[in-house]
Amino acid sequence: MTYAPACQSRFTRPVFLWALVALLTDLLVEWLPSHGLYPQVPRPLTLLPLVPVTLFWVSLVRTILKMDELQKRIWLDSVFIAFMATLALTFVFAGLDRIGIHRTPADDIGSYMMLFWGGAYVFCASRYR
Numbered sequence: 001m002t003y004a005p006a007c008q009s010r011f012t013r014p015v016f017l018w019a020l021v022a023l024l025t026d027l028l029v030e031w032l033p034s035h036g037l038y039p040q041v042p043r044p045l046t047l048l049p050l051v052p053v054t055l056f057w058v059s060l061v062r063t064i065l066k067m068d069e070l071q072k073r074i075w076l077d078s079v080f081i082a083f084m085a086t087l088a089l090t091f092v093f094a095g096l097d098r099i100g101i102h103r104t105p106a107d108d109i110g111s112y113m114m115l116f117w118g119g120a121y122v123f124c125a126s127r128y129r
Helices: 004-011 014-034 049-067 071-099 107-127
Strands: none
Touching: 014 049, 049 071
């Protein structure tokens, strides 16, 4: 059994493509002013990543509605694990901030959440194979 066709189809799904476009758009909007290529990004241009993010969410909801029961269970299990890990990490960061050891920017929590979700999804999917 080969998994190459399944992987290729996953990379061409609208959910993956809109997530990739949203990431690239966000990185571009953040990267241009910080590297001096474009001195100041106009305010309306900073909202540009919201368009592919909105399309990502729409395609994600459509994808979830088309899933069978096992796929939904894997997805919900991984979301729950990622939520609980992010909640615990947020408590740790709040405690470290309260005692003055470490201050974590609020922007970093989303990155950790996506990392937790990716790891939890791989773990949950491997349990059902």
